Amino acid sequence: MKREFAVIGLGRFGGSICRELSEEGMDVLAIDTDEDKVNEFKDIASHAVIADATDENALKELGIRNIDHVIVAIGDNIHASILATLILKELGTKTLTVKAQNDYHEKVLNKIGADHVVHPERDMGRRIAHNIISNNILDYIELSDDHSVVEVKAGSKMRGKSLIDLDIRAQYGCNVVAIKRNRDIIVSPRATENIKESDVLIVIGADIDISRFEKHLVVEED
Ligand code: ATP
Numbered sequence: 001m002k003r004e005f006a007v008i009g010l011g012r013f014g015g016s017i018c019r020e021l022s023e024e025g026m027d028v029l030a031i032d033t034d035e036d037k038v039n040e041f042k043d044i045a046s047h048a049v050i051a052d053a054t055d056e057n058a059l060k061e062l063g064i065r066n067i068d069h070v071i072v073a074i075g076d077n078i079h080a081s082i083l084a085t086l087i088l089k090e091l092g093t094k095t096l097t098v099k100a101q102n103d104y105h106e107k108v109l110n111k112i113g114a115d116h117v118v119h120p121e122r123d124m125g126r127r128i129a130h131n132i133i134s135n136n137i138l139d140y141i142e143l144s145d146d147h148s149v150v151e152v153k154a155g156s157k158m159r160g161k162s163l164i165d166l167d168i169r170a171q172y173g174c175n176v177v178a179i180k181r182n183r184d185i186i187v188s189p190r191a192t193e194n195i196k197e198s199d200v201l202i203v204i205g206a207d208i209d210i211s212r213f214e215k216h217l218v219v220e221e222d
Contacts, residue, residue: 003027006062006070007045008053008084010037013099013120014073018045029067053084059091069095072114078105082112089113136218138200146207151180152218154199164191172213174205 006029007018015037021028022044030045032038033052041048051058053074064070070093074081078101085098089112097116100106109117123142130140130150139151158166169175179186179193180200186193195201203210 003069004067005029006031006064006067007073008032008070009073009075009081009099010034010041010048011073011075013075014071015041017071017073022046029062029064031062054080054087056087056091059084059087064088064093065091067093069093069097072096072098075099075101078102081105082108085109085114086112134214134218136214143204147205148207148210149177149202149204150210150214152201152203152214154195154197154201155218156197157217158195158199158201159197160194162192162194163189166195166217168203168213168217172205172216173209174203174213176201177204178202 004027005021007014007021008031010018010030010032014032018028018030018041028045028047030038030041030048031051031053032041032048033050035050038048038050049062051062053059053072070088072081072084072088074084081098081101082105085096088096095115096113097118098109098114100109100117100119106117106119126142127140130137136153136155137150138153141149143149163176176189177187178201179189179195180202181196181198203213205213
């Protein structure tokens with residue numbers, strides 16, 4: 001089923017959202033004040049129009065009220081991003097995702113009712129930092145300030161052992177929610193599942209518990 005989206009601000013971030021949604025067959029209205037940007041997206045999005053998102057009438061004329069999900073990806077101009085968010089909220093946008101430029105911007109956006117506030121540079125920076133710190137952590141998604149989901153290489157300490165043998169939940173307070181094995185993904189693995197050295201475990205838990213789990217079971221001794 002096609003769902004309607006609008007992406008406001010066609011910089012690198014908004015532009016890539018617009019491209020992906022369009023490639024997935026979604027109906028996307030692409031909006032920017034910059035004519036060159038709009039031209040770039042003419043053949044990618046369903047509609048691409050020049051408009052200023054801080055102009056309430058312009059948004060109304062575009063029928064933004066009928067669009068389920070609006071993504072505000074205006075970067076540097078924090079004032080415009082906040083104003084556009086306020087207007088869209090007042091116009092009754094069902095779901096509003098907004099890119100924040102810094103922590104204060106994020107706070108304001110949450111206060112004025114943005115449904116999802118994303119902070120791509122900060123989040124990607126954190127993910128990369130985690131990957132750099134630990135060779136074993138392949139990916140990291142922050143769920144809250146103190147909980148995450150990580151992908152870790154199983155390694156030799158877990159080889160041939162089952163989840164029961166390792167007793168990860170009781171010992172470390174975290175859960176293995178899936179195992180990636182070659183091209184397969186075993187979702188909610190059975191407790192008796194034997195782990196292979198080359199497996200990648202997807203683990204959810206408090207950061208402090210994941211860190212203990214990683215130190216004891218994942219890090220290889222030299
Ligand atoms: P990125 O890192 O994603 O490239 P950025 O932080 O550099 O983003 P900007 O270039 O500041 O972001 O803004 C993204 C886009 O938003 C630009 O193409 C800009 O023309 C557009 N934009 C800025 N203000 C408005 C506005 N009021 N209405 C619509 N589009 C706007």
